[in-house]
Amino acid sequence: MEEEAAGSGENLASHTISESEAATEEDSCQGLWELPVECSVRRRECDRCGRPQKVCLCPFLPVHPLRVSTCLYIIQHPAEESRVLRTVPLLAACLPEDKCKVLIGRRFSEDRYPELASVCRNPNTLILYPGAGAANLEDVDLSSPDPCIIVIIDGTWSQAKDIFFKNSLFRIPKQVQLRTSLSSQYVIRTQPTNACLSTLECAAVALAIMEKNDCIKEIILRPLQALCSFQLQHGAQIHHSKEHLLKNGLYDKPMPKNKRKLRRMELLVNNVKI
The missing domain is CATH 3.40.1280 (Alpha/beta knot)
Incomplete structure (x- = not known):
């Protein structure tokens, strides 16, 4: 019984400390709760091309x-x-x-x-x-x-x-x-080879x-x-293919440790179709 009472006392103490910490944290965050919250509004998309209306591509699509x-x-x-x-x-x-x-x-x-x-x-x-x-x-x-x-x-x-x-x-x-x-x-996305x-x-x-x-x-x-x-x-960069980057010494990422992926890169450099 004493052991149970001691255990209960320890739990009560830790519970009291947790409540105290929680109260302090709540006080420190009080100012944050009062800040106005802006509602996020999803950009309206064009029904035809699926792009946001401000950058709609419909003028470049066939009329019919x-x-x-x-x-x-x-x-x-x-x-x-x-x-x-x-x-x-x-x-x-x-x-x-x-x-x-x-x-x-x-x-x-x-x-x-x-x-x-x-x-x-x-x-x-x-x-x-x-x-x-x-x-x-x-x-x-x-x-x-x-x-x-x-x-x-x-x-x-x-x-x-x-x-x-x-x-x-x-x-x-x-x-x-x-x-x-x-x-x-499609130069804004990297392709494996120049022919992809x-x-x-x-x-x-x-x-x-x-x-x-x-x-x-x-x-x-x-x-x-x-x-x-x-x-x-609007700031995008031209993405050369991995084949182009490897052949011209421009590939700036770490070479893969996976032997299969490393072999694929070697094939790209040596003009072998993969």
Whole structure:
């Protein structure tokens, strides 16, 4: 009983001290509680381009959505959805709603995505993903009378690789890649190599090939050019590719300790396709 009483006394003492400290802290913060609180107001965004209205890019979008027969399915990694300077909303704003469908996620099973499964099994569906087994899109037979579908994965290269290899649905369509000399105009974001293109740029080149109309590429690239120009005028810096930085001795970050990542950088410097 005495031990219990002693224990209770210690607890009471510590409790009293805590209350005293709390009172002192409350007194010291009294002035803070009286400061006016400003309500944060979210900037209004344009319904079409998704940009804040003060920097709306609609003047650089086509007046009417482009008339195309090819349908795009954009498979977007969830991390891309929260990026401020993403390109998929600009791409979608250039096309009819039924010609540009965006699915967000990492894993796509046939049970949960029956429509996507049907699309991937369609013989006229192509998936734009470079690799040893990919055919050049320019060389693919496009004589089918039925509309073609192109699946494009939107994310960083490591994210795209993860989505491609961990979803068996994406290995059903014919795999294609772009053979183009176009250098990325998305200069406000770092790319792995000089030949890497943003999702919007890939879609622009692919649609121009599929529709046999180079004007489509120019129209879709226009809002991206305007976006980058605006950002550069307001303090953004041009981001060279990792390949460019490594080859010119300008890469100022610590080299990775991970052997696999270090090997990838060596391949970039030696012009080996990765």
